[in-house]
Amino acid sequence: MERTQNKLTKPEAMIFDMDGTLFMTETLLLPAYHRTFERLREEKLYMGETPPEQAVLSCLGMLLDDIWRKIIPDASEAARQRANELLLELQLEDLKQHHSKLYPGVLETLTELNRRGVRLFVASNGLEHYVKGVARAHQIFPLFEAVYSAGEYETASKVDLVKLLLDQHKIHNAWMVGDRSSDVEAGKKNGQTVVGCAYAGFGNGQELDGADVLIADFKELLKLYDEAE
Structure with missing residues (x-):
């Protein structure tokens, strides 16, 4: 599944939502x-x-x-x-107890993006111990340069959280990857490309309106990255 208007630009970084994007919440x-x-x-x-x-x-x-x-x-x-x-x-x-799961292909795709030199981050509206706990339990924590959560930084919105992340790590060109309207808003209001994850199905049909491209499988990210200019 792809819905894109323009050719994507290769990002220096990718910023991921956690729930419904990396993690089968x-x-x-x-x-x-x-x-x-x-x-x-x-x-x-x-x-x-x-x-x-x-x-x-x-x-x-x-x-x-x-x-x-x-x-x-x-x-x-x-x-x-x-x-x-x-x-x-x-x-x-x-x-x-290891009862929870990541979406298929998340560990492998993040590992490959990391190997190719993409800077990887998490920006989540969840609590710090939860977001970092999920990343550690599923062995993806070391792949991220930093894990940001609203609980840790006490931000009022994901727009503010992503702006803080971009500013602190001096990032100019990123892909915001997420499944909710808050991710679309956070990416767009900070001038970044938005990749909408359309596989979780938690939101309504308009949840990802405004995203630059939609993916139906996390593994599609690698193809998007390779084809970006």
Whole structure:
């Protein structure tokens, strides 16, 4: 799958979203999500039923505070804060059990891009320990020059996070690679090329409008890079 208007320029760097781009989020998220609500009910912080899985999957890419406000809008601030803590704690526990997965071809493609001299980065709206924990558990952490998260840098949007990354590492020509509208916005508002990942299916049909090119398989990145001028 490709949708591109112009010939792409070879980038000096690629900046990757984590959830829905490199990482099959649902393999880690959904078991922890259900256990989070079990614990919230045990602790009497939230007594309603667990919201449908689609509620959380449709929020991927958003900042965590916004996610909980959308999923449990009537819950107390204490309940939302505890949900944050529990979800992170349970996901980090499960990471150690090696139950989660990267998308097919991610490790091999990143390794090859790294070998070809492309500078690789992560920019995620997630929490620092989660984002770095996923990268370490799946043995891709050493391939990245730096891993940026909204949780670590306390940025208000992915636009700000990517601008910080570009400025700190003096990058002028990058590809922003991601699956959500926030990734498209972060790339475009910072003047970069956007590669939209259309394989996760967490967003709506317009999620990747504005991307320069769409890929249906992560491994297509290598071909795009080789064909870029």
